[in-house]
Amino acid sequence: MTIDTMRLREDFPILKREVHGKPLVYLDNAATTQKPQAVIDALVEYYSSYNANIHRGIHALAEEATGKYEATRQKVADFIGAPDASNIVFTRNTTESINLVAQAWGRKSLSAGGEIVLSTMEHHSNLVPWQILAKEKGLTLRFIDIDDDGQLIAADIERCIGEKTKLVAITHMSNVLGTINPVREIADRAHQHGALILLDGAQSVPHLPVDVQELDCDFLAFSAHKMLGPTGVGVLYARNELLEEMNPFMSGGEMIRRVQLEESTWNDVPWKFEAGTPNIGDVCAFSASLDYLTDLGMENVRAHEIELVQEAVRRLANVPGITIYGPESAAGKGGVVAFNLEDVHPHDLGTVLDHHGVAIRAGHHCAQPLMKRLDVVATGRASFYVYNEPTEFDALIEGIEAAARLFRAPVHTGA
Amino acid sequence: MPQSIPEPEFDELYRELILDHYRSPRHNEPLVDADVVAEGYNPLCGDEIELRIDFKNGSVSDLSFGGRGCSISRASGSIMTDLVIGKPVADVRKLSELFNKMMTDPEAEVPEELGDLEALQGVAKFPVRVKCATLAWHTLEDGLKQREEGGHAVRHEE
Numbered sequence: 001m002t003i004d005t006m007r008l009r010e011d012f013p014i015l016k017r018e019v020h021g022k023p024l025v026y027l028d029n030a031a032t033t034q035k036p037q038a039v040i041d042a043l044v045e046y047y048s049s050y051n052a053n054i055h056r057g058i059h060a061l062a063e064e065a066t067g068k069y070e071a072t073r074q075k076v077a078d079f080i081g082a083p084d085a086s087n088i089v090f091t092r093n094t095t096e097s098i099n100l101v102a103q104a105w106g107r108k109s110l111s112a113g114g115e116i117v118l119s120t121m122e123h124h125s126n127l128v129p130w131q132i133l134a135k136e137k138g139l140t141l142r143f144i145d146i147d148d149d150g151q152l153i154a155a156d157i158e159r160c161i162g163e164k165t166k167l168v169a170i171t172h173m174s175n176v177l178g179t180i181n182p183v184r185e186i187a188d189r190a191h192q193h194g195a196l197i198l199l200d201g202a203q204s205v206p207h208l209p210v211d212v213q214e215l216d217c218d219f220l221a222f223s224a225h226k227m228l229g230p231t232g233v234g235v236l237y238a239r240n241e242l243l244e245e246m247n248p249f250m251s252g253g254e255m256i257r258r259v260q261l262e263e264s265t266w267n268d269v270p271w272k273f274e275a276g277t278p279n280i281g282d283v284c285a286f287s288a289s290l291d292y293l294t295d296l297g298m299e300n301v302r303a304h305e306i307e308l309v310q311e312a313v314r315r316l317a318n319v320p321g322i323t324i325y326g327p328e329s330a331a332g333k334g335g336v337v338a339f340n341l342e343d344v345h346p347h348d349l350g351t352v353l354d355h356h357g358v359a360i361r362a363g364h365h366c367a368q369p370l371m372k373r374l375d376v377v378a379t380g381r382a383s384f385y386v387y388n389e390p391t392e393f394d395a396l397i398e399g400i401e402a403a404a405r406l407f408r409a410p411v412h413t414g415a
Numbered sequence: 416m417p418q419s420i421p422e423p424e425f426d427e428l429y430r431e432l433i434l435d436h437y438r439s440p441r442h443n444e445p446l447v448d449a450d451v452v453a454e455g456y457n458p459l460c461g462d463e464i465e466l467r468i469d470f471k472n473g474s475v476s477d478l479s480f481g482g483r484g485c486s487i488s489r490a491s492g493s494i495m496t497d498l499v500i501g502k503p504v505a506d507v508r509k510l511s512e513l514f515n516k517m518m519t520d521p522e523a524e525v526p527e528e529l530g531d532l533e534a535l536q537g538v539a540k541f542p543v544r545v546k547c548a549t550l551a552w553h554t555l556e557d558g559l560k561q562r563e564e565g566g567h568a569v570r571h572e573e
Contacts (some may be wrong), residue, residue: 020425345485347460347547348429355425364461377461377483406429407437407486 002300005389011036011292012387022357025392030175030203030336030383031361032225035289039228042288046281054280055254055271063262069280072287073270078288078310080201080220082237089236089243089270090278094202094392095125097221097236098169100273101198102129104246105219106167112138114166115197118374119144119181121153121174124366126200130169144170146373150177150326157186165195172204172215176365176381177326178309178336180208187216196242202226207305207334209298211239228386230282230291236273243269250275301386305335308384312337315393319400325374335384338365341400344407346380349399352406356399358392427537428544429486432494437486442496446479454547455482455554457546457573462488464550468558469532470563480551487544492551495532504559511552518545546573 014034017024026034030238046068052061054069074085082088091097111117116130120143134141142160144152161168168190173180180183182284183199190197198219204210205220206227212220219242238246248266250253255275257265266272293301310330316322321342327333341349348363361381364371382396449467456463462484467571469477480492499507513526514535521539525532538548550573557571 332451347485347544348487351425351428351541351544365457371461377463407434 003296003304003386005304005387008222008296009055009387009389009398011038013037013040015387017358019357020355022048022355022395025356025358026280027382027384027388027392027396028359028361029363029385029388030226030381032231033206033216033228033385034387035228035230036228036292038292039230039285039288043230043281043285046284051281053277055120059397065280065284068284068287069278072283072290075290076235077237079294080205080237081213083213084240086268087212087237087240087243089238089273090283091234091236091273092224092232092279093225093234094200094221095234097219097234098126098198098200099129100220100236101219101238101250102133104249104273105132105242106133107137108245108247110137110139110166113140113164115142115162115164117142117144117160117165117170117190119170120146121150121152121177121179121367121370122169122171123175123200123202124368125202126169126171126198127369139166140164145167145367146177146179146370149328150174150179151332152179152181152186157189160187161186161193161195163193165190165193167198169198169200171200171202172210172220173201173207173334173336174326174367174370175203175336176338176367176370178333178338179327180204180332180334183216183217191216203334203336206293208302218242224282224286224289228290228292229286232279233286240269246273248275249273252276253277296386304386305384306330306392308388309333309335309337311390312382312384312393312396315397316400319397319404322400325379326377335388336381337383338379338381340379341404344403346378348407349381349403352403353396353399356395356402358395358399360396416515420489428541430534430537432488432534433486434512436490436493440480440489440493441491442479442493443481444479445481446477449477449479451558453554453558453561453571455550455557455571457484457488457550459546459573460485462547462550464488464490464492464554466551466554466558468555468562470504470562473505474501475499475507476501478555484550485544485547487538487547488550491532491535491548494534495551495555498532499555504562507555508559510531511556514552515549518549 012034041220050064052065054066073088076088077085085383144156144160188198196218201220205222219235225231252275255267323340325338346362363378446467450470451468453466464482467479478496518539554571
C-alpha cells in the first residue's frame with residue numbers, strides 16, 4: 001500500500017479509544033471523518049495565540065487571523081484546481097453551499113418553465129433546496145434514474161438534459177452506493193444546452209483528486225469535516241462571473257461596501273457571500289487538514305480506498321445472506337459499501353456492530369428516494385478513509401455473523 | 416474520557432422474548448375489511464407499520480400489524496397485538512399510557528398489566544431505539560382516535 005496506515009493511525013488520537021470494551025473500528029467516514037492531531041493543534045493554536053475578528057481590526061492579532069483565514073482560502077483553491085482564491089466562498093457545510101446557489105443564483109436567474117435536472121441518488125441536501133425553488137419559481141425537476149448496478153442511465157442523461165435545462169445539480173459520488181458519476185460528460189452536455197452544472201462534492205473532494213477546471217463544473221460544494229477538518233466549515237466553488245452576477249445570500253456586516261439608511265452596495269466576491277463573523281477558528285484549522293491530505297497525495301488516498309473497497313466487498317460477499325448495493329467494480333466506486341443482511345434490520349445490525357466496537361451507519365442516509373428506488377427501508381453502510389486498514393474488516397465480519405446468529409430463526413433440522 | 420458512562424446491557428435490549436416475536440410475529444396477517452387502518456412511520460429509520468383494527472362493543476375485537484421495521488419495532492407491535500385484542504378501548508388507552516411511561520423511565524417498576532411488554536424495558540436505556548418501541552403504540556392511539564372521530568386513514572409520524 002502506498003499509504004502506511006500503521007504509522008498514520010498514530011496521528012489520530014481518537015483511534016486509540018475503545019468502544020464497549022473493544023478497539024474502535026470507525027467505518028462511518030461518509031458521515032464525518034476523524035481528525036489528526038495537527039488539525040486539533042491548529043484549532044487550539046488559533047484560540048490560544050491569534051484569536052481575533054478578521055478584515056477590520058488594525059491590530060496584530062486581527063492581521064494574523066485575517067492572513068491565516070485568507071491563506072486557507074487560497075489553499076482550498078489550489079486543492080481543487082480553482083483559478084483564484086476569489087472563487088472560494090466559505091459556508092457552514094455542503095448543504096449551506098447548495099442553498100446559497102439556490103437562493104443567490106437560482107432565485108435571480110431562473111424563471112417559470114425552466115428545468116433543473118437531478119438524479120435519483122441525490123442526498124436530501126441536493127434535492128430539497130431545488131424542490132423549494134421549483135415550487136417558488138414554477139420550475140420543473142427532472143430526474144436521471146439509475147440502473148441495477150447503481151449507475152446513472154446514459155439514455156436518461158440524454159433524455160433529461162435538453163433545451164429547457166437551466167441547471168444540472170448532481171452528486172459527483174453517491175454517499176450510499178459509492179458510484180462515481182461521469183460528471184465531465186454530464187457537464188459537457190449541460191453546457192451544450194446552455195445550462196450550468198453544480199456538483200455535490202461532499203463525498204468526492206475528500207476521497208478523489210478533484211480539479212474543477214478539468215471537470216468544467218460551474219459550482220462545486222463540499223464540507224471540511226468529511227476530509228479530516230473541523231465541523232462548521234463548508235466550501236462553495238463558483239466561476240467568477242457567476243459570483244459577480246449573483247445576489248447576496250445572507251446580509252449584514254462584512255458583505256457590504258457602503259451602507260446608507262435606505263440602501264447598500266455589496267463587497268467584492270467572495271466576501272459578498274460571507275455575511276457576519278465567519279467561522280474563523282475552524283477555517284484556520286481546515287488549513288491543516290488540507291496540508292495533511294496534500295502530503296498524502298489524493299492519488300494515494302484514492303488508491304488506498306480502492307484496495308479497501310475491493311477487500312470489503314470480497315469479505316462481505318462471502319457472508320451468506322448479504323446484499324451489496326451499488327457498482328460491482330471498485331474502479332467506479334468510492335470507499336463506500338452499502339449492504340443489507342437478510343432477516344436483520346440495519347438498525348439491529350448497527351447496534352450489534354456497535355457492541356463489537358464497529359461504527360457503521362444504518363438508515364436511509366438522507367437519501368430516501370434512493371431507498372425507495374432500491375426498494376429497501378434502510379441499509380447498513382460501511383465507509384472508509386485513509387486510516388482504515390483491511391484487518392479492521394475482521395471485526396466487521398464477526399459482528400455481522402453475530403447479528404445473523406442472533407436474529408435469524410434457529411434452523412430446524414430433520415423432519 | 417466518556418467511557419465512564421455506565422454501559423447499557425446489550426442482553427437487556429435483545430431479550431429472548433423480543434427475538435422470538437421478531438422471528439415469528441403474531442397477528443401479522445392483515446385483517447380484511449378492518450374498521451380502521453392506521454399507518455405509522457418513523458422518518459429517522461424508515462420503519463413503517465400498518466395496523467388494522469376491528470371494534471366490537473367498545474372493545475378492540477381484533478388487530479393485525481404489518482410493515483417493515485427492526486426487531487424492537489416488530490416485537491413491540493407483535494406483543495401489543497397479543498395484549499390488546501379483546502380489551503375495552505379505555506383499558507387499551509391505559510396500557511398505552513403505562514407503556515409510554517416505561518419507555519421514559521428505565522428504572523421504574525413495571526406494572527403487572529404490561530405483561531410481556533416488560534421485555535421491552537431495556538430499550539429505554541438505548542435512547543436512539545425508544546421510538547422503535549413506541550411507534551406501534553402511537554399508531555394504535557391514532558387508530559383509536561380515528562375511530563372516535565369517525566375519520567379515515569391517518570398516518571402517524573414519530
